[in-house]
Amino acid sequence: MNMSLKICSVSELPITTFPEWEYAAADGHYCFRIEQLGKDIFISRGKGTSEREDVVQHSRLFTKIIAENMSKYESYYMIQDFSDVRGATLASRREFARWLSEEIHRIHLVIFYGMNPLMNTLVKLGKHLSPRFSNVHIVKSYEEAIHKILKHQQGESAEYVFTKKDDSTRRIHQLLGYLSKMTWLEDLNQDIAHLPLEDPYSDIFRAIEVVQADFRLIAKEKQIEHMRVLNEISKRQKVEDKLRHSEKKHSTTVNILPIAILHLGEKGNVLSTNPVFEMMMGVPTKEVLHQSIYDVISIVNLPKIKIHFHELLSQNMSFDIETPLFTNKTGEKKILRCRGIVVDKKEVSFSFIVLFGDITERKIVEKQLLDHKQRELTSSTLHLQQKNELIKLVYNEINEKIMSKNIESNYSVQKMLMKMKEIIQSETEWKDFELHFNEVHPKYYRALDQMHPGLTSQERRICAFMKMGMNSKEISRLLVTTLRGVEQHRYRIRQKFNLRSGENLFVYLSTLED
Numbered sequence: 001m002n003m004s005l006k007i008c009s010v011s012e013l014p015i016t017t018f019p020e021w022e023y024a025a026a027d028g029h030y031c032f033r034i035e036q037l038g039k040d041i042f043i044s045r046g047k048g049t050s051e052r053e054d055v056v057q058h059s060r061l062f063t064k065i066i067a068e069n070m071s072k073y074e075s076y077y078m079i080q081d082f083s084d085v086r087g088a089t090l091a092s093r094r095e096f097a098r099w100l101s102e103e104i105h106r107i108h109l110v111i112f113y114g115m116n117p118l119m120n121t122l123v124k125l126g127k128h129l130s131p132r133f134s135n136v137h138i139v140k141s142y143e144e145a146i147h148k149i150l151k152h153q154q155g156e157s158a159e160y161v162f163t164k165k166d167d168s169t170r171r172i173h174q175l176l177g178y179l180s181k182m183t184w185l186e187d188l189n190q191d192i193a194h195l196p197l198e199d200p201y202s203d204i205f206r207a208i209e210v211v212q213a214d215f216r217l218i219a220k221e222k223q224i225e226h227m228r229v230l231n232e233i234s235k236r237q238k239v240e241d242k243l244r245h246s247e248k249k250h251s252t253t254v255n256i257l258p259i260a261i262l263h264l265g266e267k268g269n270v271l272s273t274n275p276v277f278e279m280m281m282g283v284p285t286k287e288v289l290h291q292s293i294y295d296v297i298s299i300v301n302l303p304k305i306k307i308h309f310h311e312l313l314s315q316n317m318s319f320d321i322e323t324p325l326f327t328n329k330t331g332e333k334k335i336l337r338c339r340g341i342v343v344d345k346k347e348v349s350f351s352f353i354v355l356f357g358d359i360t361e362r363k364i365v366e367k368q369l370l371d372h373k374q375r376e377l378t379s380s381t382l383h384l385q386q387k388n389e390l391i392k393l394v395y396n397e398i399n400e401k402i403m404s405k406n407i408e409s410n411y412s413v414q415k416m417l418m419k420m421k422e423i424i425q426s427e428t429e430w431k432d433f434e435l436h437f438n439e440v441h442p443k444y445y446r447a448l449d450q451m452h453p454g455l456t457s458q459e460r461r462i463c464a465f466m467k468m469g470m471n472s473k474e475i476s477r478l479l480v481t482t483l484r485g486v487e488q489h490r491y492r493i494r495q496k497f498n499l500r501s502g503e504n505l506f507v508y509l510s511t512l513e514d
Contacts, residue, residue, distance in 0.1 A: 003018055008037055008146065010143050011037065011038070011150060015035050015043075016035070017034065017035040021035070023054075023061060025051075025053075028048070029048050030048035030051065031047050032047070032054070034065055037146075041076070041077045041146075042065065044062065044078070046058075046084065047084035047085065048084070048086060049088065050085065050087075050088045050089070051091065051092050052091035052094075059095070059096075063103070066106075074106075075107060076107060077107065077108050077111070078109070078111070079111050079145050079149075080110070080112045080113075081114055081142065082119055083113075085119065087118070087119070088122075090183075093122065094183075094184055097129060097185060101129065101130065109148065110136045111149070112136075112138050112139070113141055115138070125179070126180060129177070129184055175201075175205070175208060178192060188216045188219060189216075190212060192209040193205055259357055260274065260280040260281065261276070261354070261355060261356075262277060262293075262354040262355075262356070264352040264353075264354065265351055266351060268313045269290055269293070270289055272289075280358055281328050282332065283300055283329050287299060294309070299329075300329065302326060308340060312354075313352070316342050318342055319339070320340075322363075323335060323337075325360075334360050335358075335359055336356045336357060337356070338356055339355045341354075434464070441513060443513040444512060446513075447513045448463055448512060452497060459492065462490065466505070467509050469510070
C-alpha cells in the first residue's frame with residue numbers, strides 16, 4: 001500500500017491518502033478520492049456527475065476506511081469537497097441521504113464546501129430530514145471548513161443557533177422536513193400535522209398531505225408495474241432457456257450429421273474439401289481441387305446457386321440457401337442446404353467455407369406431409385360443398401311443396417327450415433376449412449390481411465377458394481349462392497385491390513404469398 005503524505009496549510013496537520021482510497025467510474029463520468037487529516041478528520045473530493053452506483057461505492061469505501069482507522073466508539077469529522085462536482089442524480093442523492101442517516105450518529109460535523117447554487121439548495125433541503133442533521137453545515141471554502149472543525153474541537157459552537165423561532169419559520173421548517181423525507185428518503189407514511197382551518201398554513205399542510213397520498217399511489221402503481229415487468233422477464237427467460245436448449249439439441253444433431261465442406265481462397269479457388277463432399281456430390285476431390293468455384297458449380301451440376309457464390313466472393317456476404325432438386329454425378333437426386341461463410345478475414349485477403357447438408361429426405365417427408373394436408377383440405381372442401389348442396393336441396397324441396405299446396409306450414413316445419421339455414425351458414429365448419437387451408441397455405445391469410453385489411457369474411461373465403469384454383473361456378477356451389485352473387489363479390493374484391501382492367505384477379509391471388 002503506497003501512502004501519500006503532505007501537510008495541511010491551515011491546520012498544519014498531516015494529510016494521508018492511499019491509491020486504494022480512490023475510485024473512478026468505468027466511463028469516466030465520476031471519480032472521488034478520500035483523504036485523512038490528522039486522526040479524526042476525513043475529506044472526500046469528488047469530480048463529475050455522480051450516479052447511484054458511485055455513491056454506493058463511496059459509502060462502502062468510506063465505511064471501510066473509518067472501520068480501519070477509528071474504533072467503533074470514536075466519532076469523527078467529515079468534509080465534502082464539491083468544487084469539481086457538476087451535479088448528482090436524484091437516485092445518488094437518495095442513496096447518500098440514506099447512508100448519512102445511518103452514519104450521522106458517529107459524526108461530529110458534516111461540512112460541505114465548493115457547491116454551486118443548486119447543490120447548496122439541495123444540501124439545505126437535506127438538513128430538514130431529521131434533527132440529527134443539525135450538525136450538517138455549508139461553508140464557502142476549505143479554509144473555513146477547517147477553522148469550523150478546529151473551533152468545535154476547542155469546545156466552541158460550530159454555528160450560531162436561534163433559540164427562539166417565530167411560528168412562521170417553524171411552519172416552513174416543518175414543510176421542508178415533510179418534502180425532504182418524501183423526496184430524499186422516500187418516506188411516504190409521515191404523520192402530517194392537521195392545522196385548524198383558521199391557521200394561515202392550513203391549506204399548505206393539507207396540500208402536502210394530498211401530495212404524500214398521490215406519491216403513495218404512484219409508488220404502488222410503480223411497484224405493480226415493476227412486478228409485471230419482472231414476471232415478463234421471468235417468462236422471457238424461460239422461453240430463452242427453452243430456445244437455448246433447442247439450439248443446443250439442434251447443434252448436437254447437426255454436428256453428428258455428414259456435412260460436406262468446401263474451403264475456398266479469396267479468389268474462389270478450392271483449397272480443400274472433406275470426404276463427405278466427394279460422397280455427396282459424386283465427384284472425386286482431385287477433380288475439384290484448385291478449381292475455381294464457378295467451374296466446380298458446373299462439375300457438380302448446381303448452376304442455380306452461382307449468383308450466391310458471386311455475392312460471397314465479390315461482396316463478402318454470407319448466404320444460407322436450399323438448392324433445387326438436382327441429380328449429382330452418380331445419378332442420385334439431392335436437395336442440399338448450402339451455407340457460405342466468410343472466415344479468416346484479414347486486411348487484404350479472405351477465405352471462405354461452404355457447407356453442404358443433405359436435406360433430401362427431410363424435403364421428401366415435408367412434401368408428403370404437405371400432400372397429406374392438401375388432401376385433407378380437398379376432402380374438407382368437398383364435404384362442405386356436398387353437405388351445403390344436400391341441405392339446400394332438401395330445404396328447397398320442402399319449401400316448394402309448401403308453396404305449391406298454398407298452405408301455411410306449421411311452427412315445427414318453419415323451425416326446421418330455419419335450423420337448416422343456420423346449418424348452411426354455420427361458422428364451425430368454415431373454421432375447420434380455414435384450419436386445413438392455413439396448414440397448406442400458412443402465409444396466405446396473413447399476407448391478404450396485411451395488404452387488404454378491409455375484406456369481409458365472405459370475400460376472404462372467395463379469395464381462399466381462388467387460391468385453390470376454383471372457378472366462380474364451383475365457388476357458388478360451395479357457398480350455396482348464385483353465380484351472379486359470386487361475380488359481384490369478385491367485382492368488389494377487384495375494386496378493393498385497385499386492380500387495373502388488364503390484371504387477372506386469379507393470377508394475383510394465386511401468387512400472393514409467394
